[in-house]
Amino acid sequence: MDLMVEGVSIALQRGEELAYPARRISFTVKPGEFLGLVGESGSGKSLTMLALLGLESCSPGVVEGRVRYRSEQGQLYPLEGLSHYVRWHGGLPRKRTAAWQRTVYRRMKPLLGRRIAIILQDAHKTLNPFLRIEDQLLEMVARQGRADAEKAGWWGRWRQRRSIHQQLRQEALRLLKALHFRDPERVLRAYPHQLSGGMAQRVSLALALASRPEFIILDEPTTGLDVTLQAALVDLIRQLKQERRLSGIIVSHDLMFVGKVTERMAIMFSGELWEIGPTHNVIHPDFPWKHPYTSYLLSFARQKRRGSAGPAFQNVLWQRPKQGCPLRKSCPVYLHQLDMEQRRQCDSADPSPVPVFPEHYIRCWQYAWEEQKHAAGY
Amino acid sequence: MKRNASRKTGLLTAGLAVYLLLVLWGSTGWFPKSWQQVPSRMPIYQYSPPSREHPLGVFFQQDLLITFVRSTQASFVAGTIALLPFLALGTLLGIASGLPAGFAQALANRTIDVLNAFPRFVVLLLYTGLFAANLYHMLMLYGLISAPKLAELLRGRIDQLRREDFIDSCVALGLPWWVIVRRHILWHHSRHLILAQTFAMFAMAIFMEASLSYLNLGTREHYQSWGLMLNYATSVSGLSLFRFPLSAQFNLPAALPALGLLSVTLLLVSLSRYWEQQDRLKMGRMF
Ligand code: SF4
Numbered sequence: 075m076d077l078m079v080e081g082v083s084i085a086l087q088r089g090e091e092l093a094y095p096a097r098r099i100s101f102t103v104k105p106g107e108f109l110g111l112v113g114e115s116g117s118g119k120s121l122t123m124l125a126l127l128g129l130e131s132c133s134p135g136v137v138e139g140r141v142r143y144r145s146e147q148g149q150l151y152p153l154e155g156l157s158h159y160v161r162w163h164g165g166l167p168r169k170r171t172a173a174w175q176r177t178v179y180r181r182m183k184p185l186l187g188r189r190i191a192i193i194l195q196d197a198h199k200t201l202n203p204f205l206r207i208e209d210q211l212l213e214m215v216a217r218q219g220r221a222d223a224e225k226a227g228w229w230g231r232w233r234q235r236r237s238i239h240q241q242l243r244q245e246a247l248r249l250l251k252a253l254h255f256r257d258p259e260r261v262l263r264a265y266p267h268q269l270s271g272g273m274a275q276r277v278s279l280a281l282a283l284a285s286r287p288e289f290i291i292l293d294e295p296t297t298g299l300d301v302t303l304q305a306a307l308v309d310l311i312r313q314l315k316q317e318r319r320l321s322g323i324i325v326s327h328d329l330m331f332v333g334k335v336t337e338r339m340a341i342m343f344s345g346e347l348w349e350i351g352p353t354h355n356v357i358h359p360d361f362p363w364k365h366p367y368t369s370y371l372l373s374f375a376r377q378k379r380r381g382s383a384g385p386a387f388q389n390v391l392w393q394r395p396k397q398g399c400p401l402r403k404s405c406p407v408y409l410h411q412l413d414m415e416q417r418r419q420c421d422s423a424d425p426s427p428v429p430v431f432p433e434h435y436i437r438c439w440q441y442a443w444e445e446q447k448h449a450a451g452y
Numbered sequence: 453m454k455r456n457a458s459r460k461t462g463l464l465t466a467g468l469a470v471y472l473l474l475v476l477w478g479s480t481g482w483f484p485k486s487w488q489q490v491p492s493r494m495p496i497y498q499y500s501p502p503s504r505e506h507p508l509g510v511f512f513q514q515d516l517l518i519t520f521v522r523s524t525q526a527s528f529v530a531g532t533i534a535l536l537p538f539l540a541l542g543t544l545l546g547i548a549s550g551l552p553a554g555f556a557q558a559l560a561n562r563t564i565d566v567l568n569a570f571p572r573f574v575v576l577l578l579y580t581g582l583f584a585a586n587l588y589h590m591l592m593l594y595g596l597i598s599a600p601k602l603a604e605l606l607r608g609r610i611d612q613l614r615r616e617d618f619i620d621s622c623v624a625l626g627l628p629w630w631v632i633v634r635r636h637i638l639w640h641h642s643r644h645l646i647l648a649q650t651f652a653m654f655a656m657a658i659f660m661e662a663s664l665s666y667l668n669l670g671t672r673e674h675y676q677s678w679g680l681m682l683n684y685a686t687s688v689s690g691l692s693l694f695r696f697p698l699s700a701q702f703n704l705p706a707a708l709p710a711l712g713l714l715s716v717t718l719l720l721v722s723l724s725r726y727w728e729q730q731d732r733l734k735m736g737r738m739f
Contacts, residue, residue, distance in 0.1 A: 127624065187626015200621035204640045204734075213635075214625060281625060 075288035077103040082139035084125045096122040096345045110332030111325045113342035191282035192291040197274035201266035208262040211246045214284035272303035290322035311335045329375045333357040351434030363430040366407045467719040478525025487515040511705040522676040527658045534595035534657030541599035546606025564600040587670030644731035648724045655720035678709035
């Protein structure tokens with residue numbers, strides 16, 4: 075399954091005004107490919123993912139742009155005409171907001187849990203604390219075989235309930251074994267609070283995989299996992315990619331973790347994408363073209379043990395300047411390397427994405443100037 | 453503490469078992485022959501004291517114990533009749549008002565407001581005044597107009613749980629909303645609360661039935677109930693519940709239904725409190 079996101083903006087209603095936790099986000103995820111969405115906490119990555127799925131964590135949600143999911147059989151699931159719901163005068167009336175949420179949810183319903191699965195942050199909290207893992211997992215496995223079960227009719231189902239339960243249980247055990255649980259029987263009998271962080275993470279992965287999705291979204295999968303468990307998760311994701319030809323998105327603040335499992339990487343900050351390209355290029359320290367924020371993240375990841383990576387970038391999600399590059403107040407390139415003329419350009423206009431390499435785009439005036447020079451034959 | 457709690461649970465279970473046994477006895481309709489034979493010449497309003505043939509005496513030309521057992525069964529029927537519409541409408545309104553369902557949510561909320569606006573007893577009196585109603589219809593109506601109590605509790609619970617990550621996760625994994633509400637919200641997180649409300653409603657319905665019968669409201673034939681027993685014993689025959697000097701034998705026709713009514717309603721209210729407490733404990737463990 076592939077996903078195309080074109081110019082999507084996500085809005086939140088704040089009193090009478092709209093605030094934008096994500097602006098003009100564009101990316102594509104091809105079949106069999108994983109995209110890493112990386113940024114620090116509060117940069118709007120999780121919110122973007124939830125809004126793209128029509129989950130109602132933000133209101134009104136996606137207000138501009140186009141989102142298209144295309145299944146392996148070529149079916150299209152478009153979310154279009156979104157801006158139709160926005161009324162700019164005096165904010166958004168509540169009624170429209172609710173209607174919009176329902177519209178997105180209705181359009182996404184055929185996909186959720188069937189073709190697309192999402193694993194939310196903090197695996198422990200995403201499991202129902204009063205249900206055994208068995209009940210939760212069997213519920214998802216049963217959904218997969220619903221079409222066959224419905225043919226049998228309710229009486230048939232009732233008569234064969236024991237054998238159906240056994241089949242589902244076997245399927246759940248197989249799934250847990252595939253996720254490297256040593257004692258799947260014990261896991262099935264356990265309640266969520268009896269599982270460790272890593273086990274809970276793998277159980278929520280099992281819940282998502284039970285419906286045999288084509289596309290998977292992992293939101294901060296490394297939360298609460300130590301280094302060994304992270305390494306195990308990396309192996310697991312690689313294995314799933316190979317075996318099931320899964321594609322998906324990994325949302326994380328951990329640049330190095332995402333670097334190990336994705337083919338392409340997008341860097342997000344203050345609700346905007348600043349760089350998107352092949353993972354190898356983005357995280358390679360010697361790759362010459364890098365957005366200043368990516369360089370900051372990389373140096374931070376490398377110097378994490380030694381201390382600070384220099385002054386932090388200022389998050390302008392809620393106080394975005396009306397014009398110019400929103401990062402300029404804390405951009406080291408702007409502050410220390412640019413001349414007056416170049417600074418004036420950063421002050422006056424928002425940079426557009428510039429291709430620096432095949433399928434590698436950076437939003438920064440530096441590369442726009444380089445491209446102009448290149449075009450002029452220097 | 454633990455021993456106290458288990459003793460309390462044991463007492464409550466024993467009380468419930470006695471009540472249900474009496475109900476079962478009443479519904480089988482089997483009583484010893486000697487109890488059923490009442491001297492035909494006996495005046496209708498006269499109470500004859502206990503004897504070998506009639507363990508609690510005879511009143512209103514019937515064995516008092518038979519009347520009591522049948523009244524206990526009638527109280528159970530009354531509770532059940534009021535309970536069904538209460539649970540059905542209360543759950544429906546609770547779900548509709550708790551989910552962001554647009555028009556359905558607004559409609560459910562307004563229905564709860566309207567039903568809450570009228571005093572319940574007055575509505576019942578109006579209903580009898582207008583339609584000369586059957587007692588069972590009145591109890592059904594009582595169940596319906598009490599539904600907002602359950603609906604408001606469920607609305608709060610759904611509203612609270614909707615914000616939890618595991619419900620978000622269920623939505624994200626594509627579970628239909630009715631499965632999430634039925635399985636994850638109502639059954640696994642609210643069943644204690646619903647059980648508590650069920651017991652409370654049962655108790656209130658029994659009390660209401662007794663009050664309506666006492667006031668002679670609602671048409672019925674061959675009906676026996678604690679309310680009617682009290683009515684006959686206190687007003688018709690001139691007996692009163694508290695009389696000095698206290699004489700148990702003399703006051704039995706009035707004391708027996710009063711005792712039955714009070715103990716059953718107290719038992720059910722205690723059970724309701726117990727389940728409410730369990731619910732609070734359970735939610736406390738969760739959050
Ligand atoms: S456009 Fe200018 S201010 Fe913005 S990141 Fe690039 S150099 Fe820094």
